[in-house]
Structures are given as C-alpha cells and as structure tokens.
Amino acid sequence: MLTREQNEALTRVEGEAPMGRLMRKWAWIPFAIPSQIKVGEAPLKVRLLGEDFVAWRAPDGRIGFIDRDCPHRGASMALARNEGCVLRCIFHGWTVDVSGKVVEALTHQPDPEAFAARVKVNHYPVREAGGLVWVWLGGEPVAEFPKLPFFELPEGHVWMTVTKAACNWLQGVEASLDSAHVGTLHKSWVPRQTEFDIRAYGSTRKANFLQALAPRYEVDRTPWGMSAIALREMPDGSNHLRATQYVAPYINMVPRAPYGNGSLFIAVPVDDENHLLFFGFFSRQDQIGLDTPRVAAMVTNGRFVLEDYAPVKAGREDNYGQDRELMAQGHHSGFGENLLVEDMVTQISMGPIRDRTRDHLSSSDVAIVQARLLLLQALRNDAEGRHPLAPADPRYLMEDAMPVDALAPPDSEWRKVLAGQRQTA
Numbered sequence: 503m504l505t506r507e508q509n510e511a512l513t514r515v516e517g518e519a520p521m522g523r524l525m526r527k528w529a530w531i532p533f534a535i536p537s538q539i540k541v542g543e544a545p546l547k548v549r550l551l552g553e554d555f556v557a558w559r560a561p562d563g564r565i566g567f568i569d570r571d572c573p574h575r576g577a578s579m580a581l582a583r584n585e586g587c588v589l590r591c592i593f594h595g596w597t598v599d600v601s602g603k604v605v606e607a608l609t610h611q612p613d614p615e616a617f618a619a620r621v622k623v624n625h626y627p628v629r630e631a632g633g634l635v636w637v638w639l640g641g642e643p644v645a646e647f648p649k650l651p652f653f654e655l656p657e658g659h660v661w662m663t664v665t666k667a668a669c670n671w672l673q674g675v676e677a678s679l680d681s682a683h684v685g686t687l688h689k690s691w692v693p694r695q696t697e698f699d700i701r702a703y704g705s706t707r708k709a710n711f712l713q714a715l716a717p718r719y720e721v722d723r724t725p726w727g728m729s730a731i732a733l734r735e736m737p738d739g740s741n742h743l744r745a746t747q748y749v750a751p752y753i754n755m756v757p758r759a760p761y762g763n764g765s766l767f768i769a770v771p772v773d774d775e776n777h778l779l780f781f782g783f784f785s786r787q788d789q790i791g792l793d794t795p796r797v798a799a800m801v802t803n804g805r806f807v808l809e810d811y812a813p814v815k816a817g818r819e820d821n822y823g824q825d826r827e828l829m830a831q832g833h834h835s836g837f838g839e840n841l842l843v844e845d846m847v848t849q850i851s852m853g854p855i856r857d858r859t860r861d862h863l864s865s866s867d868v869a870i871v872q873a874r875l876l877l878l879q880a881l882r883n884d885a886e887g888r889h890p891l892a893p894a895d896p897r898y899l900m901e902d903a904m905p906v907d908a909l910a911p912p913d914s915e916w917r918k919v920l921a922g923q924r925q926t927a
C-alpha cells in the first residue's frame with residue numbers, strides 16, 4: 503500500500519519534482535510519430551514534463567527541437583514561420599535554425615551577426631527509431647540511445663500511433679502492466695482478435711484471456727526494468743505464459759504470438775495530469791499497418807487516426823460518450839470505436855491523478871506493485887547518486903528484452919519453455 507507521499511513522488515513530474523528531474527536524465531523520450539513532423543508544416547507543439555517546446559523538420563530531414571519561447575522576448579515559436587532550416591519568429595523576425603543557432607537578429611545594430619551568435623537557445627538532440635521520434639532533455643552527458651527489439655526492423659514492420667490521455671502518466675504505465683483487464687474490459691474484442699490469430703498463425707491463445715481472468719504473476723528484475731510474466735493455467739493443465747517487458751520508466755512491450763511480435767504501449771508524461779500514449783505493433787515476420795487484419799481486428803468503424811487514435815467523445819458528466827444501446831446489444835463496455843478507447847476511458851475515469859492510497863490491490867496486480875517499488879527505488883538511487891536501476895546492469899540488451907507469448911504443455915516447466923522461446927528464435 504502506498505502512502506500519500508509515495509503517490510506524489512511517483513506521479514509528479516513538473517518543475518522540481520524528483521521524478522521529472524530523474525526522467526530527464528534517465529532516458530530518451532519519444533514525443534511524436536514521424537508523420538506529425540512534416541517538412542514545411544507548422545512547428546509541432548510539444549509539451550513534456552511540464553515544459554513547452556517546438557519541433558520542425560528541415561528539408562534535409564533533420565529535426566529541430568527548441569524551447570517554445572523565442573529567445574528575444576518570448577513570443578511563441580509555435581506561431582513562427584517555417585522557412586525550411588529556420589523558424590522565423592513572427593514578432594520581430596529573429597530566426598533559429600535546426601541546430602539551435604540564432605541566425606538573424608535584425609532588431610540589433612550594429613553587427614547583428616555577432617550579436618546573434620552570442621544568444622543562447624536551448625535545443626535538444628533528436629533521433630528517429632522504431633516508428634517514433636525521440637528527444638534527449640537531460641543535457642550533458644547524452645545517454646546512449648537505447649536498443650529495443652522494435653528498432654532496426656524492415657520497413658513497414660513497426661506500426662505506431664499516438665493519442666493524448668488526460669491523466670497522469672503512471673495510469674498509462676500501470677494499465678499496460680495489467681494483463682488481467684484484457685479478458686474483461688476488452689471482452690468484445692478478444693473474439694475478433696482470436697479469429698485473426700487462428701487464421702494467421704493457427705493460435706487460439708487469445709481466447710485464454712476469457713478463461714482465466716486472474717493470472718498469476720511472476721516478476722523478474724532485468725537490466726532494463728522488469729519482466730512481468732502472467733501465467734494462466736488452462737483446464738488441460740498447460741500454462742499460457744506471457745512475459746511483458748517493462749523498460750522503465752514508461753515503455754511496455756506486450757507479447758503477441760509468435761515470437762518476435764509485440765504490442766507497444768509508451769506512456770510519456772506531458773505534465774502532472776496528462777500523458778501521450780503511444781500504441782503500436784511490431785513484427786519480425788510481417789508487414790503491419792491499418793490495412794492488415796491484425797489491426798483491423800481492433801477497430802469497428804474503420805476510423806483510426808494515427809495521430810489521435812482514441813479521441814474521447816465526451817466528458818465525465820456524460821460518461822465519456824458511453825453507448826448504452828450498444829451494451830444492450832451485447833457489447834461489453836459500450837465503447838465500440840476501437841479497443842484503445844476502452845483503455846483510455848478507464849484510465850481517465852480514475853481522475854487526473856489516481857489517489858493510490860485508496861487502491862485495494864488483488865493478486866493480479868503484482869506487476870503493478872513491483873513497478874511502483876522499482877520506481878521508488880529509482881528515485882532513492884538517484885538521490886544517492888546511483889543509476890536509477892542499480893544494482894542492475896543498465897545496458898539495454900536487445901534480444902533479451904523481447905516479450906514472449908508461449909504455451910507450456912502440461913507437466914512442463916514454464917521457465918524452460920520461456921527460455922527455449924528465446925533460444926530457438
């Protein structure tokens with residue numbers, strides 16, 4: 503059970519909050535999908551950890567990422583003219599280029615060039631990988647860029663989307679670590695997904711979610727965070743095991759059969775009461791996109807906007823647009839657009855920052871408890887000058903971080919089956 507102070511420490515990221523300070527220097531932060539930053543378009547407004555930035559793409563493909571406020575007198579650079587490699591502030595026309603240099607400061611005489619060269623602009627390194635655009639906000643030294651299993655796949659093998667979630671980031675992380683909700687909240691979608699899995703892979707495992715609603719969890723600490731292994735005992739004595747990889751602090755890779763496939767949930771803190779929830783699939787074997795059956799199986803009405811995949815139609819007073827008629831027709835949740843709207847609505851409905859002192863955690867919440875402990879330990883480690891994941895080796899090991907969905911036959915040892923999946927892959 504968490505105390506109020508622990509809940510604050512885990513959730514608050516703005517200003518001088520220790521978690522926000524830790525996040526800046528812990529990890530690269532995904533902030534967009536590439537389609538949100540196009541050459542020649544308006545600068546993208548980015549808010550992370552309670553601070554505001556803008557990002558734009560130069561014609562040569564490079565991405566500039568700078569503080570939102572113009573270095574002259576603070577007019578918003580979100581309003582700036584995009585002139586290719588530079589943004590031009592609409593107020594007095596100062597320009598800043600993708601490398602963060604002030605190029606023109608025409609309001610100054612004499613020698614505006616020398617004056618411009620002395621102005622310091624906060625700009626931040628950006629990388630693109632795994633269908634995401636990442637930024638490093640932690641200053642020097644810049645951390646090594648992670649190596650995750652969904653990087654370096656062939657073109658079209660990662661499919662990534664994003665939505666804004668009006669609640670604290672930890673609610674997003676915890677929902678992805680909670681395999682127990684799948685068979686209930688997503689009950690109306692599981693048969694569609696099962697049908698797809700049978701057709702594509704001959705796998706009926708998805709249906710197991712409906713049979714065993716209270717998975718047993720085993721949690722292993724790993725060099726990247728933890729591996730949360732949900733075990734569902736089937737009536738025939740076999741064990742359906744699903745190892746979700748939690749790459750602390752905010753990435754979850756949820757397994758999908760066969761080995762080499764996964765779903766991605768990344769809950770990036772915008773500020774204390776909002777996060778970006780990136781969602782996607784990756785596959786070593788297949789191309790994946792909106793037109794593939796795996797994705798189509800979780801959308802009913804065909805509408806799916808990659809840059810805003812789970813718009814919530816109404817506020818709390820109107821139950822977020824829940825459709826009771828749809829429920830009367832047999833739909834479980836009454837949110838029929840796509841599976842992710844169900845996640846979004848349940849997370850938002852807990853309030854902007856869930857008061858975790860009021861939780862009554864059950865045995866299926868083991869992974870959530872362990873993630874909270876890991877993050878509290880990370881804060882302590884940081885305060886004492888250690889790596890947040892100490893004593894674990896902080897290197898990312900690409901192969902070992904792959905999530906696994908496997909069936910351990912009756913009388914087999916599930917740990918051996920888990921290890922075998924990795925070896926034979």
Ligand code: FES
Nearest residue numbers: 572574575591594
């Ligand atoms: S405030 Fe931007 S140029 Fe003056």
Ligand SMILES: [Fe+2]
Nearest residue numbers: 683684688845
């Ligand atoms: Fe979900």
